[in-house]
Amino acid sequence: MINKDVQAILPRVQKPGRYIGGELNSEVKDKTNVDLRYAFCFPDSYEIGMSHLGMKILYAAANDRDDVWCERVFAPWHDMEAEMRSAGVPLYALESGDPIKDFDLIGFTLMYELCYTNVLNMLDLAGLPVRAKDRHALTPIVVAGGPCTCNPEPMVDFIDVISLGEGEEMYDAFFDLLKDCKQRGASKDEFLHAAAKLPGFYVPSLYDVTYRDDGTIDAVTPKDGAPAVIPKMVVSDLDHVRYPDKFVVPYIEVVHDRVVHEIMRGCIRGCRFCQAGFLYRPIREKTADTVNDQCRALCDATGYDEISLSSLSTSDYTHLEELLDKLLTWTIPEKINIALPSLRVDNFSDELMEKLKKVRRSGLTFAPEAGTQRLRDAINKNVTEEEVLRTARMAFAGGWTAVKLYFMIGHPTETLDDVAGIADLAQAVVNEFYRNPDKPKGKGVTVSLSVASFVPKPFTPFQWEPQDTRDMLLQKQAHLLESIHTKKISVSYHKVDISFLEGVFARGDRKLSDVIEWAWRHGCKFDGWDDSFHFDVWMDAFDACGTDPAFYANRRRDFTEVLPWDHLDFGIRKAFLQHENEKAHHSETTPHCRLKCAGCGANRLNGGHCDAMRQSMV
Amino acid sequence: MRCVRVWFNKTGAIRYISHLDLMRTMTRAIRRSGIPLWYTEGFNPHPYMTFALPLSLGMESVCESMDIRIEGDVTNDDLFISLRDAMPDGITVTAVKDPVTDPKYIALAAFDVTFHDVPDPAALADTIETLLSGEHLIVQKIGKKGHKKVVKDVDLLEHLKAYRVRREGDVLHLDLVLPAGSVTNVNPALLCDEIMKHSAGYYVILRTKLLTADGKTFE
Structure with a gap:
């Protein structure tokens, strides 16, 4: 639903289909019949936001309530923003076309550190002050969720309430409270104090942070009865929690334009670099029947011809083969493809390969993450070179000619020999192709290496580790290129400057809010996009605020240091993380959760339940 | 297998989607409609769908048509109802007829x-x-x-x-x-x-x- 002002500017912008709303399955309600208007904001482009599963889940959950109308808002691209600002069009929600500054609730998903400036920009484009303390009225309340809220501290000066953990079941109490406060004419302060008592909600303005002379945190002190530690919320039963029975079907092509189904939450592997692997614990699986039924409903409601089975490690899903059997009975006649991202090389069976051949033949992607066994042990990526090569062999025998391998450089304890090991492993995969007697005639092999730079993150065993400096990362990138001697191997990198900034904000504290605001006021937004990223402006921002980014990115923390996120409880015990860190430095591995429970502590938040534990005892 | 011409209007905000987007939108709408679509018989089966004359992004129209191929003996009237009900806002199916003029x-x-x-x-x-x-x-x-x-x-x-x-x-x-x-x-x-x-x-x-x-x- 777009108004005339927007119609007048749309012919002048690229991809106007991003800004029109009205897509199939979008929720249109009568605004006079709802009590709460909720603008669900995704601080990135439409194409990225519309690919985000969390948004689809929460959009459906919020709109289940008759008294709430949840609408979608994305960050307008540079050209649209300029047109909106010059025509005086404030940020509007796609379903109604109404300005979001009049809404009761504005929610942001913080899925990536480099979207932070977009949050400020969207608040400003809406016509709201960016700092929480400058928004005095009860509504709109600005709330944030998503993975970055495991350390929201750099952003807390801009947000009123942070929701920790899985949102599906947290909404109700929060909506009820806001509705009640609105009807009673309560103050924002009153609302915030009450919200701080709801499980899983963190009201940062109710905590005082004091610092030591060296810049580290002295203490985080709760005020006015706010809890000292705030636990994240978890959904206990994935089979019975609300999953959308329809997705909004975008008109324009988005990144993930298909049915996405989350088959399990959490990961049994415990790779020490992987934040998601710890953040989403404990392990919870859906049954094959639930997944099958929900996929069917979603295909019917959307008309999509592709299903992606999503999880952190799809081949660890215990019912995978049963599920594929069920799905294939109807997806083959209906010509629907099934995509299986996140497969592992160590449990990739012949049977699975046979089933995969039926569903789709695209590229195969595996993630050895490090080039040598010693380093793979240190990061607890429990795969061997032989497993990688065996899988490559199976793939080549199955007719694949392109393999993509994911690696990271900058892991703790990494040496230049480990970096050269990446090239050696890729070469071994190439050799494996030519060893295959049945290799397709006239076809070469392509091994694509995607090499990211490691960023230490909160709630991982590496949360105390220094990130490699930009110079070190550049040196390692150069060394890797020198170690590759064939054109059959191609390498792509992440920009080290972007990784550096990600590292600063991932483990940052409240002092960084000034830096974020300064950078935004000087034009930084869409920082995750190479073309929009202005590293020099960011460096000026650190200078102007008297902040040393290396303090956050490149400094080794002592185990006794108060970390900015210590008052947030994501289930994982700090002692467990420390123990894992110490093992990493001795290149000692930890078996995955089904072989032996490592005692991370995450099941505490789920009444002691963890699907990995249950299976390990059977 | 036979060919039918589906006539539709594209009006309102949906005029801001491109021809490529429209093709994607139509493919999905046809899938949702459940009509017996004919698929090509190659290694990668896909439906047959061709538009008389692509409409530029930003334009509305009350004279759009696409030709699709159908299996079985479903009538044009039944096709019309199924397709009409499967369309997103802004796309209105006005008729399903046998093609007369070659595009x-x-x-x-x-x-x-x-x-x-x-x-x-x-x-x-x-x-x-x-x-x-x-x-x-x-x-x-x-x-x-x-x-x-x-x-x-x-x-x-x-x-x-x-x-x-x-x-x-x-x-x-x-x-x-x-x-x-x-x-x-x-x-x-x-x-x-x-x-x-x-x-x-x-x-x-x-x-x-x-x-x-x-x-x-x-x-």
Whole structure:
């Protein structure tokens, strides 16, 4: 639903289909019949936001309530923003076309550190002050969720309430409270104090942070009865929690334009670099029947011809083969493809390969993450070179000619020999192709290496580790290129400057809010996009605020240091993380959760339940 | 297997989706409709779907058509109901018929352009008359030569087959007939952009009819 002002500017912008709303399955309600208007904001482009599963889940959950109308808002691209600002069009929600500054609730998903400036920009484009303390009225309340809220501290000066953990079941109490406060004419302060008592909600303005002379945190002190530690919320039963029975079907092509189904939450592997692997614990699986039924409903409601089975490690899903059997009975006649991202090389069976051949033949992607066994042990990526090569062999025998391998450089304890090991492993995969007697005639092999730079993150065993400096990362990138001697191997990198900034904000504290605001006021937004990223402006921002980014990115923390996120409880015990860190430095591995429970502590938040534990005892 | 021509309107905000987006949207709508679509029999089966004449991004239309291939003995009336109910907002299926004209004979298109938020419609009407009754109206058109973009001059009046300016209340209309199809194609936006150099406001183009070279309606 777009108004005339927007119609007048749309012919002048690229991809106007991003800004029109009205897509199939979008929720249109009568605004006079709802009590709460909720603008669900995704601080990135439409194409990225519309690919985000969390948004689809929460959009459906919020709109289940008759008294709430949840609408979608994305960050307008540079050209649209300029047109909106010059025509005086404030940020509007796609379903109604109404300005979001009049809404009761504005929610942001913080899925990536480099979207932070977009949050400020969207608040400003809406016509709201960016700092929480400058928004005095009860509504709109600005709330944030998503993975970055495991350390929201750099952003807390801009947000009123942070929701920790899985949102599906947290909404109700929060909506009820806001509705009640609105009807009673309560103050924002009153609302915030009450919200701080709801499980899983963190009201940062109710905590005082004091610092030591060296810049580290002295203490985080709760005020006015706010809890000292705030636990994240978890959904206990994935089979019975609300999953959308329809997705909004975008008109324009988005990144993930298909049915996405989350088959399990959490990961049994415990790779020490992987934040998601710890953040989403404990392990919870859906049954094959639930997944099958929900996929069917979603295909019917959307008309999509592709299903992606999503999880952190799809081949660890215990019912995978049963599920594929069920799905294939109807997806083959209906010509629907099934995509299986996140497969592992160590449990990739012949049977699975046979089933995969039926569903789709695209590229195969595996993630050895490090080039040598010693380093793979240190990061607890429990795969061997032989497993990688065996899988490559199976793939080549199955007719694949392109393999993509994911690696990271900058892991703790990494040496230049480990970096050269990446090239050696890729070469071994190439050799494996030519060893295959049945290799397709006239076809070469392509091994694509995607090499990211490691960023230490909160709630991982590496949360105390220094990130490699930009110079070190550049040196390692150069060394890797020198170690590759064939054109059959191609390498792509992440920009080290972007990784550096990600590292600063991932483990940052409240002092960084000034830096974020300064950078935004000087034009930084869409920082995750190479073309929009202005590293020099960011460096000026650190200078102007008297902040040393290396303090956050490149400094080794002592185990006794108060970390900015210590008052947030994501289930994982700090002692467990420390123990894992110490093992990493001795290149000692930890078996995955089904072989032996490592005692991370995450099941505490789920009444002691963890699907990995249950299976390990059977 | 038989071919049917699905007629539809594309109006409102959905005019801002491109032809490629429309094809994707239609593929999904057809899947949702559950009609017995015929698929090609190759290694990668896909439905047969072809549009008479792609509509430019930003234009509305009440004369769009796509040809699809159907299996079984379902009637056009049943197809009409299934497809109508599966469409997103802004796409209205108006009929399902057996194709009459081959799209390759499309030579002309008629448009109804409306001008909105114009401060002085009478003055703009005069301006349009002056522009269109002259000898030449040369505009620059960005075309492609291979992968390169090239700018070339086009004399719009050389191509303009017919026009009429009319007022309906505050809204100024301009009816146009321009060459369309695979041989010569002139986008009315070139003309409208030229007109809007003389006034504030914005315009909306509605395609109303496709015609063959001898003036017969494409059906």
